[in-house]
Amino acid sequence: MIFPICFGRNIRTMSTFVSRINRITGKMEWDFRDDEYDFKQEIARSSYADMLHDTERNRLYYEGLKVAIELKRKAGQAVHVLDIGTGTGLLSMMAARLGADTVHACEAFTPMAECAKKIIAENGFTDKITVIPKRSTELKIGPDMPCRANILVTEVFDTELIGEGAISTFTHAHNELLEEGCIVVPSRGTVFIQLVSSELVRRWNQITDFSGPLDLRTPPGILRCGGAPSLHDLQLDQLPEDKFTKLSEPFKVFSFDFTGQSPLLADRTTKSSVEMIVSGSVDAVFMWWDLEMDPEGEITLSCAPHWAHPTPHNMQWRDHWMQAIYYPYSQLTVEKGETINVISKHDEYSLWFDVAKGHLQGGCLDDRPICTCGAHIAYSRSRMGMLSDPARRDTYTRILKQHIKAGESTVLCISDGSLLPLMAARLGAKHVYVIESNFLCTRVMGEFVTVNGLKDRVTILDRSVQDIQAADIPDKIDIVVGEPVFQTAVLPWDAISFWYIAQALGSCLSPGLVCLPRTLTVYALPVEYEHLWKIRANVGVSEGFDISQFDKLIQSNSESVDEVVEPQPLWEYPCRASGPVMPVLTVDGTQPLDSMPLLENVVQLHVDRQVFNQPCNGIALWAEFNFGDDHVISTGPTQPIKIGCKVIWDYYSKQGVHLFYNNTKSSGQLLTNSAIEATVKFDPAHGELCFKFTPHWSNS
Template sequence: MLRVISYSKKMSTFVSQVNRITGKMEWCFRDDDYDFKQEIARSSYADMLHDTERNQLYYAGLKVAVAKKRAAGEPVRVLDIGTGTGLLSMMAASLGADSVHACEAFTPMADCAKKIIAENGFAAQIKVIPKRSTDLVIGEDLPERANILVTEVFDTELIGEGAIGTYTHALRELLVKDCIVVPSVGNMYIQLVSSKLVRRWNQLDDLDIDGKTTVTSPLAMKRCGGAPALHDLQLDQLPLEKFTRLTPPKRVFRFDFTGVTPLLEDETSIVTMEMEGSGPVDGIFMWWDLEMDPNAEIILSCAPNWAHPTPRNMQWRDHWMQAIYYPYTHLTVARGEMVKVICKHDEYSLWFDVAKDKENCPEDRPICTCGAHITYSRSRLGMLSDPDRRQTFLQIIKKNIKQDSNVLCISNGSLLPLMVAAGQGTGLVYALETHPMCARVMRDFIAHNNLQDRVTLIDKQVEDVTEADITDKVDVVLGEPIFQTAQLPWDNICFWYLARALDPYLAPRAAILPGNMRLYAVPVEYEHLWKIRADVGICEGFNLQQFDNIIQLNSESVDETVEPHPLWEYPCTASGPGAMLLNVDMTRALADAQDVEETVALSLLRSEPCNGVALWAEFDFGDGHVISTGPREPIRTGHKITWDYYTRQGVHLLYNSRRINCLQSGDDNCHITVSVKFVPQKGDISFKFSPSWS
């Protein structure tokens, strides 16, 4: 998205970037250290330091390790790899370790750790080394090998941050043979499921147009297993009625971080599972747990609630979620049937498949061969198959497109041109595709459905379109609208800019659909999401204020006021009624559009706490046909909001995620003032949030 060139001025760099609203490239100045500041701002690893269970179980695991070495009469020498804030090192020091060496390759964080360690009184016990662990040298960085290793180098896939290589090197080069490592073991579990919703995130359903005509996916896409990458998400938020568990959970990998059993960079595990349900195997759920001590008495589990050992006392996490993997083999199973599950990993990633016998087990890691799975996001694939959304568009087409209408479809990777062309109309259908990969996929769809004579694919940027591309005047301009560059729902107003750039090719009274975009906001209490921006302060008795300061300082420079999140995964409760902030008429000429500034006071119910605002957009096609990126049901104050599964909403978190309760504050007029400014000629929408209690 950014391309840096050599021209500099006043410690700034001239860069080009895509304006997500206009779709055009723009030039702007950015501080030379912008990317550096952004890296620091994101180094909070979301809610990791707010993960109380993680912190406490690491503390407990270290306590066991230190006690074992003390009982053996050994001096306690601890190595902390990837220390971050220095939290785990300070835990070790507070437990009586004789020496602690902490390495941290990210220099700003290493400097921050030194300050935190000094402020907490451990400067004499802990040495911070600003290096990667693989660069450490015994006799230079460490006086001798350590006998306890503590590290947190895990991600949702467990091994995706290089845990195998990190442990293997440390065991070989930096630790004594009888060392204790915290954690000691990682166990990985899977569960097979059948689910229409899960399947839609990986494969497109056939599209029934009128009971007679069907739009189908190219054979290459039907036979393609999808991208060989995890789909990480908060499985706890997936409604239980949306999937059927075909098997109980089963452990498929055991990663021994102690070195007793070597860690393999390439490993295959073929397990046989008995089906307790029937249906197609649409997805493979995965999660893991950690044994924090040598006796496996302290367990840190990342299982979803239905498989968790203590479901009533679960820790919310955003840094370690669960994941879905999609099998490459399309297999339907019956209750009681025995099925082979092929589980593989390399040094950094995992993949899975299913088969009814060992002979059919694939050996090589499959890749996406159709192009769609590496072009579309999981949510976009699901959106394209969503039956409610499809039905709405079919009604829009039936209502607005006549038999001889010439139609111009503007979106990225949309099925709308196929839906229009597959009908009985005689008009021309043009499909403007500004994204090259989407154009490739759409070309395959058009050919597979034999619509080459009905659909003209315009694989160009809008400024390059000529009369040779659009040969007849367009009667209807139609969009979902969805664009690959969009991050926030209202970024898809890019449709307006593209449509109006083609005014010379439109009939005098051409219909623009959607005709309006409305922007909404509602005050909410985020159940857990606030943790990603909240100060840490005191963590397990250690003062981490220096960390808060450095994150806040850099976040102020690079963070947006509103950021995108899929709120169906991050529950929130309405603290008051929602309100419309902005209404943009996209049927008007862009040249006539004036700047708009609107201010709305979002009232808060006195009994309801609040720590942020949620925002979304609706696109109005007329006659009651609306495509919403927001709630799926009417908002009720004091109740959880049910959000769209396929889009991300806008999230504003109150400064330091302060939680206000109007009843407690004594304010009878508690509200959040939201000001929005839209500058159409620049393609800029900005927000300002002002709580009444600030």
């Protein structure tokens, strides 16, 4: 987490002195940052590359433009195209190649506008295409465009379809920039939903009660709350079908006409009567959308998951348009054959849904609902799921039972928003102290403590470790425990901060302290990512157009701002093991970190092509926390790894990903039988953990 507090300037390097939180030590530090760091990061992390690798999207836009231009030619009209949000200029060049007389392309992001000009020039279309570095809503007929356009092509859509301002963009374009009777590519968008029941999906939105002897209850306000109003976007297609039950068939809820023939409303509600095909609880609403790329609706781009896709065996992978999960605000149990009401609503940027039986009253028909309990704001979706995960709960219960002495143990819990303090109190701890530096988590945990009648046994310290005084913890701590999970963590090993916090409280700790977990081990696995490699791979040529200038722009900025390892929830991004897993770093949290020497490991990660003929295009990394006596909490695979087989990952954690740049399926560049050299350096004194991966390439 970076806080851009300007403290001074390094004139020679033109960098700004900013404060940042060291994710491993948890301490605030000062650092020099290039003045253009955020700007470069925005370029490096743009989704243009993913869209350019979406060959179906590109092809269908090309086909839609071809139909539009042919229709205007048959009508005896000159063809004037407006491309809103041109990006690399790809759609503009398609229009020019198809015979448009003029093309005006607007792009508000200046680096991309300059890049588009270079790409257009290199492809020989400067005489036909004019790039305007403005938002479309800033364009004027006369100064920017000589006349209104009669064809509009644009890609201003996101996972929610309208979340990037499509309604206002199309409305303004029709009012100010387009001729009456113009053709729009795409012409229409349709939103589909499907009702499902799923224990796994429900955990992402609800913290369930503890069953069994612990008997821990979730505050009623959290149970009644419908959750955060924002969508839960994910690669829904990767959710195994045995993890959910379809309560209904997919059905349409909204259609958006982009042609201007009917107004695009910014506030709309639809009510659908839907028959249930099985019984169950309505836990979630799955959502996706389609685009009709031509006026007759014969060219369709579908974002549906495979079970609802028109061509399930020929689907395009994409990361820029995913599917989404919404959580209804009413809790409903339905029976097979029963007909219920589904209420769907959108404003200018967002969608939301609710379900009801019988007469409809208020709820989703009024203003957009919000989280009233605070938990859905304090916790991420994955964190909610982690807190409700039965396997984790069972493991933590066994760990605490083993170490807590009823009526004797004083426990300190260090984790953000953890239920471990409640569990420890229920298991008989004399007193439990909780460090909660996040005020949102403090509020939620206070409600958990109150509803479970534990206010006399659990004390929440709502401040950072630096502000804790000896008087705050009058008893010597016998057990320090953590999951450990922190709001500031980005990668699994950032949880090393658990031990830094614990050791900073040395005066409060008893001589026979038990610290749980005891060690952290980072593992690395060479893998073949099925699709994820595309987010960092060069584009080169797309639909016959040279886009290499874009590759150069991304690469030059990525080199200066990208981390070697980035976080990704790998259950959404399939990969196969290319070789055996190897431990690359172990940190012993029972030893003082401030006196621990620099740790440096060089590990050879093997890829066995002779036996398995398995390619490799990246590395997957995760952390395992060892609590002793074979109690391990892992952020990695949930099943044994088999070389050449798909890796099954934890649904509630993000893993570390390293991708080999410029690796493509067609390059023929596969790792040799020797190794990938993995170098890992950990400097405990400064809380710095660095990775370097050196592959040996071969064209054989």
